[in-house]
Amino acid sequence: MSRITNVEHKGGFRLALEFSDGTSGIADLTNLIETTPGPIESLRDPKMFATAHVDAFAGTVCWMNGIDIAPDTLYALAHGMKRPESFQETQEQAREVTLRELRAMSNLTQVEVARELGVTQPELSRLEGRREDFKVSTIRKFVRALGWDLELVAVRGSRRLTLRGF
Numbered sequence: 001m002s003r004i005t006n007v008e009h010k011g012g013f014r015l016a017l018e019f020s021d022g023t024s025g026i027a028d029l030t031n032l033i034e035t036t037p038g039p040i041e042s043l044r045d046p047k048m049f050a051t052a053h054v055d056a057f058a059g060t061v062c063w064m065n066g067i068d069i070a071p072d073t074l075y076a077l078a079h080g081m082k083r084p085e086s087f088q089e090t091q092e093q094a095r096e097v098t099l100r101e102l103r104a105m106s107n108l109t110q111v112e113v114a115r116e117l118g119v120t121q122p123e124l125s126r127l128e129g130r131r132e133d134f135k136v137s138t139i140r141k142f143v144r145a146l147g148w149d150l151e152l153v154a155v156r157g158s159r160r161l162t163l164r165g166f
Contacts, residue, residue, distance in 0.1 A: 013029040015027050049063070
């Protein structure tokens, strides 16, 4: 999972976060802070919440009172994903995103990506909405237009092999 590299308090219980995978987003922790019992309740104090800072060792956000929140939870909140309930869900979220979600995580519009790919915005919209097989070359072009690299991995059990030359 991605680590947090920068945090900025945006008022209320909102944090602007930057992640080690190059993405960023605003995490609204209002629901988490207001509904979770226990030590996290101390973050309901606006002055305490505003002390949020990055713990460089753990790669997460922590506060002056010793509270911290797991990076996978913050990543999900900042990217509009379901908060993971287990380590397995964390791993699944790290591996599975749609092309539309990847574009949104990259903070690019359909118009910007379409221009980079040399297609129209409606064509890009259809590409993002497709539920059929893609050519690897099409996915590679799309991912590169977002500033990412594509890796193809073959998996059998716990064995993982990165394929090259595709």
